Amino acid sequence: MTQTTGDIGALLRRVQVMEDKWQILELIAAYGPAVDSGAADATAALWSEDGEYDVDSGMLRGRAELRAMVGGAPHQGFITNGSAHLIGLPHIEVDGDRAVAIGHSQLVLKVPGTTADFRVARITANRWELVKADGRWQVERRVARLLDGRPEARELLGGVGTGSERS
Amino acid sequence: MTQTTGDIGALLRRVQVMEDKWQILELIAAYGPAVDSGAADATAALWSEDGEYDVDSGMLRGRAELRAMVGGAPHQGFITNGSAHLIGLPHIEVDGDRAVAIGHSQLVLKVPGTTADFRVARITANRWELVKADGRWQVERRVARLLDGRPEARELLGGVGTGSERS
Amino acid sequence: MTQTTGDIGALLRRVQVMEDKWQILELIAAYGPAVDSGAADATAALWSEDGEYDVDSGMLRGRAELRAMVGGAPHQGFITNGSAHLIGLPHIEVDGDRAVAIGHSQLVLKVPGTTADFRVARITANRWELVKADGRWQVERRVARLLDGRPEARELLGGVGTGSERS
Numbered sequence: 348m349t350q351t352t353g354d355i356g357a358l359l360r361r362v363q364v365m366e367d368k369w370q371i372l373e374l375i376a377a378y379g380p381a382v383d384s385g386a387a388d389a390t391a392a393l394w395s396e397d398g399e400y401d402v403d404s405g406m407l408r409g410r411a412e413l414r415a416m417v418g419g420a421p422h423q424g425f426i427t428n429g430s431a432h433l434i435g436l437p438h439i440e441v442d443g444d445r446a447v448a449i450g451h452s453q454l455v456l457k458v459p460g461t462t463a464d465f466r467v468a469r470i471t472a473n474r475w476e477l478v479k480a481d482g483r484w485q486v487e488r489r490v491a492r493l494l495d496g497r498p499e500a501r502e503l504l505g506g507v508g509t510g511s512e513r514s
Numbered sequence: 515m516t517q518t519t520g521d522i523g524a525l526l527r528r529v530q531v532m533e534d535k536w537q538i539l540e541l542i543a544a545y546g547p548a549v550d551s552g553a554a555d556a557t558a559a560l561w562s563e564d565g566e567y568d569v570d571s572g573m574l575r576g577r578a579e580l581r582a583m584v585g586g587a588p589h590q591g592f593i594t595n596g597s598a599h600l601i602g603l604p605h606i607e608v609d610g611d612r613a614v615a616i617g618h619s620q621l622v623l624k625v626p627g628t629t630a631d632f633r634v635a636r637i638t639a640n641r642w643e644l645v646k647a648d649g650r651w652q653v654e655r656r657v658a659r660l661l662d663g664r665p666e667a668r669e670l671l672g673g674v675g676t677g678s679e680r681s
Numbered sequence: 682m683t684q685t686t687g688d689i690g691a692l693l694r695r696v697q698v699m700e701d702k703w704q705i706l707e708l709i710a711a712y713g714p715a716v717d718s719g720a721a722d723a724t725a726a727l728w729s730e731d732g733e734y735d736v737d738s739g740m741l742r743g744r745a746e747l748r749a750m751v752g753g754a755p756h757q758g759f760i761t762n763g764s765a766h767l768i769g770l771p772h773i774e775v776d777g778d779r780a781v782a783i784g785h786s787q788l789v790l791k792v793p794g795t796t797a798d799f800r801v802a803r804i805t806a807n808r809w810e811l812v813k814a815d816g817r818w819q820v821e822r823r824v825a826r827l828l829d830g831r832p833e834a835r836e837l838l839g840g841v842g843t844g845s846e847r848s
Contacts, residue, residue, distance in 0.1 A: 359525065361700065369535060389674065426663075429663045431620065433600075453765065467800065495763040504718035505718035507714045507718075542770065543771060551841075556839075596804070596828050597804075598787065600769050602770075622787065
């Protein structure tokens with residue numbers, strides 16, 4: 348192997364890691380628009396077929412339960428009244444075909460019966476466990492806990508920098 | 515063409531796409547600081563010369579109207595009283611010299627007459643249509659709609675993943 | 682030097698700049714989770730040994746003072762009651778081993794004594810001055826000012842696009 352070929356091999360791996368990060372960033376960035384537009388299929392497709400969304404308000408297992416959540420009365424009530432699922436800047440650590448992203452999210456809702464009064468309904472700690480399969484990143488498990496003082500929400504956020512990659 | 519030259523050509527295109535994404539991310543990230551600092555020229559320069567900002571509160575056409583918005587009494591009232599135009603993580607799809615970014619934004623204002631009481635004044639759905647000209651990305655059209663339950667705001671957010679690039 | 686070697690050298694520099702941006706993005710993305718989980722050491726490690734955090738509520742000089750802030754009664758009161766330090770999308774400009782990131786942040790707190798009533802306690806203008814040492818980016822100085830109408834907060838946000846790199 349020549350020096351040049353070796354250089355290119357190393358460069359290809361560095362480029363691949365950054366492409367992975369972009370795909371993960373966009374996967375996470377797609378969540379808010381998907382749920383707030385009521386796109387049940389697009390939301391479910393962010394997860395793997397049997398992926399989990401473990402949120403304090405209920406455990407969702409697999410794409411069918413994710414679709415049912417988006418189509419269900421509580422969520423439809425939010426979006427037809429006015430809602431924004433804002434996703435904070437995630438901290439992403441990639442380790443081959445697995446990755447962990449940690450960050451905040453925020454749910455802002457219109458106060459029912461008002462024209463344009465909004466309130467912060469939730470601040471949430473998130474841990475996204477992601478896998479790459481067939482060249483595409485998906486959510487294997489998302490754990491989300493309300494930041495209302497409960498220790499487990501703080502513990503979720505404490506996982507930054509404990510993976511194999513250091514940023 | 516040798517194998518190595520071919521490899522480099524493919525690699526160059528992958529690197530170029532990521533540079534485009536960074537430039538788009540930074541273009542969008544520049545909006546909030548530009549408007550909240552009252553920088554009329556810097557805000558207008560994010561758009562192309564005849565770019566549009568189609569927001570529910572009014573249609574702005576071209577840089578002169580963008581500059582006028584930033585310099586106008588309502589916006590100056592916001593920023594001298596205390597305001598944050600927070601831009602959510604955008605979902606970006608690049609297709610050559612064109613791109614679409616979709617995401618939320620949030621306007622937080624100080625309640626006039628208070629020292630430090632803040633309220634969420636808006637949650638907004640955004641669709642940014644971007645073009646690259648002379649090596650620089652600019653906003654050709656930004657459509658923004660209040661997330662107060664109106665269907666067209668949800669429809670704007672529903673555009674994720676419908677472009678030519680899939681993430 | 683052959684054409685190919687020259688190409689690779691230029692490509693390596695472009696890849697390096699993007700790796701730098703990712704590391705800076707992740708450094709900034711790590712701040713919110715670190716403080717909201719109460720991780721005093723992880724928070725302090727984002728700064729250089731004698732780095733500064735110049736915030737309107739007090740000047741912190743060096744890692745020991747940063748650790749003390751996270752461990753102190755006011756901050757512990759926030760996080761055991763429920764808090765989210767949300768970091769907005771930063772605008773990053775890299776110039777070799779130095780960088781400047783400008784953006785908003787937002788502090789949302791649970792209203793004490795309530796189950797899940799949240800309020801926006803702060804909207805803040807941020808300027809992060811970063812340095813790369815031993816291959817790792819760190820915060821040399823972060824200046825943060827409340828967006829309550831004070832001119833100096835707007836001036837902090839006005840620094841976008843004034844560095845050597847244009848996006």
